[in-house]
Amino acid sequence: MRLKRRNVAILAATGTVGQRFVQLLENHPWLEISVLAASERSAGKRYKDACVWRMETDMPREIGEMTVVNTDLKSVKEAGDVDLVFSALPGDIAGPIEESFAVEFPVLSKAAAHRMDEDVPLLIPEVNPEHLELIPIQKRKRGWSGFISTDPNCSTIQMAMTLKPLMKFGLKRVVVTTMQALSGAGYPGVASLDIIDNIIPYIAKEEEKMEIETKKILGTFDGEKVRMADIIISASCNRVNVKDGHLEVIYVDLEDKPSIEEVKEAFRRFTGEPQKLKLPTAPEKPIIVRDEIDRPQPRLDRDAGGGMSVVVGRIRSDPVMTIKYLCLGHNTIRGAAGAGILSAELMIAKGYI
Ligand SMILES: NC(=O)c1ccc[n+]([C@@H]2O[C@H](COP(=O)([O-])OP(=O)(O)OC[C@H]3O[C@@H](n4cnc5c(N)ncnc54)[C@H](OP(=O)(O)O)[C@@H]3O)[C@@H](O)[C@H]2O)c1
Structure with missing residues (x-):
């Protein structure tokens, strides 16, 4: 399948799951990292200086040179073009931050905050792809142009x-x-x-x-x-x-x-x-x-x-x-970043993104 490449922002890009996203998205045929966001502690630093890289492969050089931005809608939009957002935020702060992004963007979350919301898919692409039909219901109900979809624990x-x-x-x-x-x-x-x-x-x-x-x-x-x-x-x-x-x-x-x-x-x-x-x-x-x-x-x-x-x-x-x-x-591939990427691929293939 040949598709237009989508620009991706990663929230909590410096953490264990965020790093796995960066690793797995290197050379991805459909998805390209355009923005890396994390906490105030990391904002303003180059990615290679902000994170303790713990993946088995080297950090992609051009990603290491990118400047990490703060995790708010304005900073992320100013930092680059975005078509979708991967969130690997800590569960206790993810809720309102993800909602603020979902007003405009598809947000694919690894956090627990919205998993059990009635109008939010809790997706495993091989298991329940039909739950994606919650997305138009959610958008209508919440008046968002974007949406939130979650991957399970x-x-x-x-x-x-x-x-x-x-x-x-x-x-x-x-x-x-x-x-x-x-x-x-x-x-x-x-x-x-x-x-x-x-x-x-x-x-x-x-x-x-x-x-x-x-x-x-x-x-x-x-x-x-x-x-x-x-x-x-x-x-x-x-x-x-x-x-x-x-x-x-x-x-x-x-x-x-x-x-x-x-x-x-x-x-x-x-x-x-x-x-x-x-x-x-x-x-x-x-x-x-x-x-x-x-x-x-x-x-x-x-x-x-x-x-x-x-x-x-x-x-x-x-x-x-x-x-x-x-x-x-x-746990950090099928259980986290790989799951998010597979979910994004399914949504792109089915026209949700
Ligand atoms: N690890 C797994 O196997 C796994 C699997 C499935 C789901 N999850 C879920 O994925 C999420 C991330 O887990 P993790 O293992 O990657 O955690 P982690 O290694 O502790 O990383 C935490 C990340 O959150 C960022 N962060 C912390 N406070 C923030 C704030 N106030 N604003 C913005 N960003 C902030 C950190 O940025 P700084 O570097 O700037 O502090 C860092 O990027 C959690 O919700 C977790 O439950 C994890």
Whole structure:
């Protein structure tokens, strides 16, 4: 697909997710970074001086020379042409700032602030692309020429991707325990003295997000709003000493009691609009099934499909629920910046941007 290139502003461009956006957008065929914004601490500095670059590849040279601007509509508009905005703002300040940008621009947010708003999509392009139909409803209701669309929480995205193909078996109950990577806490994140030789069995607001967001993502758009999926989810979230890649142990109760082979086949066959439309960031396989007894593992599997595939393994029967399995996803790619970019590609391909 050949399309006009769109100019992108990144809010919170200096953080963990912002840096991943910068890395993934280098040489993107449809999207070009035109503005980098962050807090007052960074505004006025060159990007290379404002951020502690922690990506595995070098900072793109021309991006390093760009001047970071303050995160307000006027400063961003003065800094360059903008067609869409990626927001990686901290959740506690994102709400009103994103609204001020959405009056004029499409805002694709990684923050939690607007995820559960009734008229805001909580999008996983392979799972619920029809929820994009909330956008015209939102624009009409709020009188904006732009809009807000959100990506789910990083742990939720990878779990919801694996639950979607199981819905046809009558998904009823889900129990999940996460082992979440350090980069999920941003930079500098968790103090080294707290996490070395340790596991922290609490991540603020994470369990609630997994339990409620999943019901919206798997819910049905009825022409006006999303009806929540009728499933019960129980989550326990832990921070572990791994740099990138969240690993989750998932137990599901299914009405139809499929065989393990049928479950594996449902995972393997799972595909969606991004694959059909051949979007630039779409992985060939959204879910990869590993048959080895000791996979998936963060170090070996987080970069599968360029970090955009979710890897499942150890799929087996469960004496309490129906089946159990492990699921791994790259939290700053499929769980954050890659998710935002794939969402933007879908919106461009479908004419929302
Ligand atoms: N890390 C992940 O895996 C992940 C995954 C999914 C979603 N998220 C979400 O993405 C967002 C960013 O997370 P992160 O991990 O990138 O955090 P982070 O590494 O701590 O970065 C925070 C960013 O926010 C900016 N910021 C802080 N206060 C600001 C203010 N008052 N005005 C404007 N910008 C401000 C910082 O700019 P300065 O450098 O100028 O201070 C920095 O760019 C959060 O909402 C988080 O929940 C993170």
